[in-house]
Amino acid sequence: LNFMLGTKEEQHIWDKYLGTELTYENAELREILVTKSSILEMITSKISNKNYNKIMLDEHFRSMPQLAKFTNKRFYNNDLKIMTDTPERTFVNCFQAFKVDGKRDRKRNLSEAIKVIEIIKHIHNIEVFDDINISSYISDKSIGIVSVLREQVECIKEELLSKSSKLNLSEEKDYYLINGCRIKCGTPEELQGDEFDYVIGDKVLKALAK
Numbered sequence: 001l002n003f004m005l006g007t008k009e010e011q012h013i014w015d016k017y018l019g020t021e022l023t024y025e026n027a028e029l030r031e032i033l034v035t036k037s038s039i040l041e042m043i044t045s046k047i048s049n050k051n052y053n054k055i056m057l058d059e060h061f062r063s064m065p066q067l068a069k070f071t072n073k074r075f076y077n078n079d080l081k082i083m084t085d086t087p088e089r090t091f092v093n094c095f096q097a098f099k100v101d102g103k104r105d106r107k108r109n110l111s112e113a114i115k116v117i118e119i120i121k122h123i124h125n126i127e128v129f130d131d132i133n134i135s136s137y138i139s140d141k142s143i144g145i146v147s148v149l150r151e152q153v154e155c156i157k158e159e160l161l162s163k164s165s166k167l168n169l170s171e172e173k174d175y176y177l178i179n180g181c182r183i184k185c186g187t188p189e190e191l192q193g194d195e196f197d198y199v200i201g202d203k204v205l206k207a208l209a210k
Contacts, residue, residue, distance in 0.1 A: 007035050059083050062195075066094040092135050100205075107151035109204045113159045116145055116200055117167075120160075123198060124178055126167060134198075141178075144196035145185040152204045156185050 010033060014024045024033075031037040044054070058080055060068050065085040072080040098119075102111025121127040123134055123141055147153050160169060160176060160183070170177045175184040184191065 005035055010035050064092055064094050065089050066092065093133070094135070096133055098131070104204055107149045107204065108155040109152065109202075110155060110159075112202050112204060113152065113156045116156050116202060117159050117163055119200055120167065120178070120183065124167075124181070138197050140197045141181040142196045142198070143181070143183045144191050144194060144199045145183070145202065146188055146191050146199065147185075147202040147204060148188065149204050150187060152202055153185055153187060156202065160185070 011024050014027060014033075018027075022030075027033050028036055031041050056079065060072070060080045061083045062068075063071075063084065065082055068080070068082045068084060072078050072082065098115055100109075100112050100115045102109045118127070118129050119132060119134075120143060122129050122132040123143065145153075145156055147156065160167070161171070163169070164171075167178055169183075175182050177183065182196075184194065184196070
């Protein structure tokens, strides 16, 4: 819900329907606003009459070590036990950044969309690009492509479809298939909760952006 409701809209609704009982500012202090707090934070907040015991799940089994170590440090105070941190996985590089010269036009950057297609080609061994260094450790090749701008999502989809014959691409209901591997392109909200072997993030930057 908090992805669909902005803070201004929430404040307007709160003031209109609940403002006489509790001000918006006090609601924020009590951690009961949907754009500010999670449901877990609401039910364990000061306003709740229940006393819940919090249990920390401290073992992580899903992500590669370099990915898991980042979230462990950033969000969990290094309290997680990274169960995937085995000798053959410890030094597998999970990140690669690409600087793409291009121009953003009407919230689209065609150069970045083209680069996304190049990365997909490289992952699926359709064409090799010297500047792309993808770890061969990952054998499966499902790909999630995420952009914060709807216009760029559509731009990437158009590029995918225009190269469908070269990519051996087929179109399903809300995703594509390349050699039997799933390719999905969307905004963060559309890809939230999904899992992929590779994730390509497109920032839609201007050429002079840092």
